[in-house]
Structures are given as structure tokens and as C-alpha cells.
Amino acid sequence: MRTQKSILNMIVGVIGQGLGIVLSFVIRVVFARYLGATYLGLNGLFTNILSVMSLVELGIGSAIIFSLYKPLAEENHGQIVALMKLYKKFYTFVGLFIFAVGLLMSPFLSVFIRDMPDIKHINFIFILYVANASLSYFNAYKQNLIIADQKKYITVVYHYALYFVLGLAQTIVLYRTHNIYYYLILQIISTVLENFLLTIKANRLYPFLKQKSDDILDENTRKNIYKNTKALFFHKIGGIVVTATDNLVISKFLSLMLVGCYANYSLITNSLKSLINQMFVAVTSSVGNLNVDSTPEKKEEIFDVLFYFNYVIYGISSICLFVLFNDFIEIAFGKDLLLEINVVFLIVLNFYLSGMRQTLLTFKDAMGMYWQDRYRPIFEAIINLGSSIVLLKYFGISGVFLGTAVSTILTCFWLEPYIVYKYGFEKKVNNFFKKYFIYSAMEVLIGIVTFKCATKIVVTGWWTMILKAMITLFVSAVLTIGIFSRSKESKYLIQKAKEIVIGHDGKELK
Secondary structure, three states: OHHHHHHHHHHHHHHHHHHHHHHHHHHHHHHHHHHOHHHHHHHHHHHHHHHHHHHHHOOHHHHHHHHHHHHHHHOOHHHHHHHHHHHHHHHHHHHHHHHHHHHHHHHHHHHHOOOOOOOOOHHHHHHHHHHHHHHOOOOOHHHHHHHHOOOHHHHHHHHHHHHHHHHHHHHHHHHHHOOHHHHHHHHHHHHHHHHHHHHHHHHHHOHHHHOOOOOOOOHHHHHHHHHHHHHHHHHHHHHHHHHHHHHHHHHHHOOHHHHHHHHHHHHHHHHHHHHHHHHHHHHHHHHHHHHHHOOHHHHHHHHHHHHHHHHHHHHHHHHHHHHHHHHHHHHHHOHHHOOOHHHHHHHHHHHHHHHOOHHHHHHHHHHOOOOOOOOHHHHHHHHHHHHHHHHHHHHOHHHHHHHHHHHHHHOHHHHHHHHHHHHHHOOOOHHHHHHHHHHHHHHHHHHHHHHHHHOOOOOOOHHHHHHHHHHHHHHHHHHHHHHOOOOHHHHHHHHHHHHHHHOOOOOOOO
16 A cells, blocks of 8 residues: 555656646746846845745654654544644744744845845845745645645645646736736735645545544653754754755855856756655655564665665766756856856756755655754754855855765765664665765766767757757666666566556555
């Protein structure tokens, strides 16, 4: 049953995210064309500021989702209702807090921008961004119950159905009015409507949520939530500093225009990462369920399979990004918004380093391993911010992304696998690093071969761009999959694929 739910979540998630990426690209092109690079940079900056403000969430959402796995498996409705009550109270507080802080920050936006652009009502624009972020927390807690119950496909369908309508409306509004206010107001309406509809759906799926209950959380669950929340707060700090402060550093020390240039690259990497991560999010609840009743040996076996899958997807994607990035940006957004090839390489390197962590993060989340490396994100954040600021003085914008890579290698790269192997599999981590270095060495060689093949195609328009993309994807995929086709992980995935095609359940993920 776990396998079927994982596959359903994965298929729906990938399709939804794929359509969302196409729509995001269309909106971004329209946004850039009718509002310009300055507004594009402003959008990236405000989004990152709000990401930093979301620290107030503390990570309690992830802690509660982990706490839901056991009562859902046991059908303990009383504990589920008690968890939902706690969730609701905290998320209501978070939404109100973010809105209040946003209002207080609006008069001081010049602190984050080196050269303040001449944009009317910039403070009001920021408040609209704040309002959307704040409202996203109200009534959002129930959809996480659906996710924890291995039914993420439901939330995906609702989200992308509304996102499609929103994107279409925003595109029309930008084309007809060139007005950012209407664009943001539509976004706020969509956020409120999505939470409202998913709340109704959750109440129908779990009618016991509407019943009065005097159940309280048992002491052990309460202690674990508070303990995991403390650890997750540090994890959120690290994650936000690494992912959200690049634009802040570029805006403060370089220029808002460069933020706009980088925004197009980050749109593509973030969209692709979101698309791929749907596959891992789809199996997180199943891995959490697996963790309840499986041996360390079985967990490691499934981990190896997912890590191989992780490498294949991110390896091929990284090669395609590096080969195609600037050709695509030039055609879609214009030559003036291109970044130098060394900068592109560092952006792709960070994409690969971050992507290769997905299997580790999936198992850490599913096993609730937040406490063991609680201080790691703090060191990661300090190293990232400090090295980015220092290195940009010598290497410009390249230094910002180089600082991100340095912080990842010095912290996450070695500590996360150590935690998973020691506490999850009760084994030494040597096997993981052996696989990682073999995969990465092959990635470099395959990348060189693919680059030489693909660069023979000179891109002059969309048709030659598509031809170059097809050659890049074909060569990188054939080499990546072919080299490891005889590995046990590859054979496992092929067997699972055959079972799905012929309609046979086969062995469960257990």
C-alpha cells in the first residue's frame, strides 16, 4: 500500500509541478517584459525578506507532521485532534506576527537596497507581499494532516488547479494594465481560497476533526514536539540564510539589477528543484511509515535505491542546466540579462550539492532526526554569510555563490550522512561517501562528453534550442543510466517499473 501511495503522490506531484513551472515561466516573461528588471529584482528581494521573516514559524509544522505518523497509523483520533488544535493556535500566531513585523519594516526598505529605485508606493507593494505571506498561514494546518496521511496528491491537485487560474489571470492583468497592484491582489485572493477549499476537503476526509474532544497530547508526544521544534528552529535559520540571503547580499553590496539577472536563473533552478523534490516529498510519509516497523538493514536498502535515483535525476539535470542555461536565458529574457559562464557554473554546482542531499533529508524528516544536528545550521549560516560577503570583494557575484558552496561542503556534506547512518541505520558512513564520490566523478566525465557533443549546435532560435536540449538530455541520460545499469539499485528500480507497468504490486516498500 505504501508503494502505491508513493507512486500516486509522485505522479500527481510531478505533473502538477511541471505544469506549474511552465506557467511560472510564462508569468515571469510577461512580468519582465511589462514591468522590467527593476520590478523583477524587487520581487526577488521581497520574497527573500519574507523567507527570513518566516523564521518565526520555528519549524513546528514539520515537528507536528512527524508526530502525526504514529496516531494516523493507529487511528488515534483523539491525539490527531489534539495535535491539530496546537497546530491551529501556533499558525494563527505566526500569521499575525509576520503581518505586524512587515508593517513595522515597510518604512525601512532602503536598508536592504543599495540604490533605492524610483518606484511609487514601494512600501505599499511590500505590504501586499507581507499580506500574502501572512494569510498563507491561516487555515493552512489541516492540509498538512492530508500530507501526513500519504495523500499529498489531493493538496497538489487543489494547489495547481488554483495556480493555473491565478497564473492566467495574472498574465492577462499584466498584459492589459502593466499594474503590479492587481497582480499581487490576485495572488492574495488565490492564497486565501486555496486554504479555505483544503480546509473543507480535510473536514470531509476526517469528520472527527469537527467533533468536540477533550483529549490532550500525551506527555511524551508533547516533549518530542518541543524538542524537535527547538532543533528545527536552528534548521530553519540555516536553510533561510543559505537560500534566501544571496539576493539580499547582491542587492546590498552589488546592485538591484544583478538581483533581477540572477532571478531568472534562480527561477529555473528553483522550479526544477521543486519539480524533482515532489518525487521525494511523495515518499516521505511512506518512509516515515517504513520507519515504524522495519529493520535498519531494510531502511538502508531503500535508502541506497533512493540515493541512486537521486543521483540520476540531479546528475542529468545539472549537466543540462550548465550546457543550456545561457542559451535559454538569452532567447527567453534577452542578452542583457546573461551572467558569465563561471557564475553559471557555481549556480549549477550549488544546485547539484543541494540536490544530492534530498535522500538524506527525506530520511531525516521521516525519522524525526532534527535534534542530532541542531547546531549544524547555525555554523552553516555563519560560514555562508561570512564567506559570501568576503569572497564577493574579490570575485564579485561569483563570490556570493562560491560562499554558498563552501558552507555546504564544510557542514551538510559530511554531517547529514553521519547522522542518518549512525542513528538510522546503526552503521558507519563509509558506504555513503564511496557511492557519492563515484557518482560525482562520473558526473564530471559525463558532463565533459555531453558538453562537447552539445556545443556543436549553434543556437539561433527556439528550434535550434530545442534540438540542442534534446541532444544534451539524450547523451547525458544514456551515459548516466548506462554506466550504472548493472548495479543492484538500478535493477531494483527497473523491476519496480516492470511491476507497475504489468499491474503487479510486487514487494512493498517495507
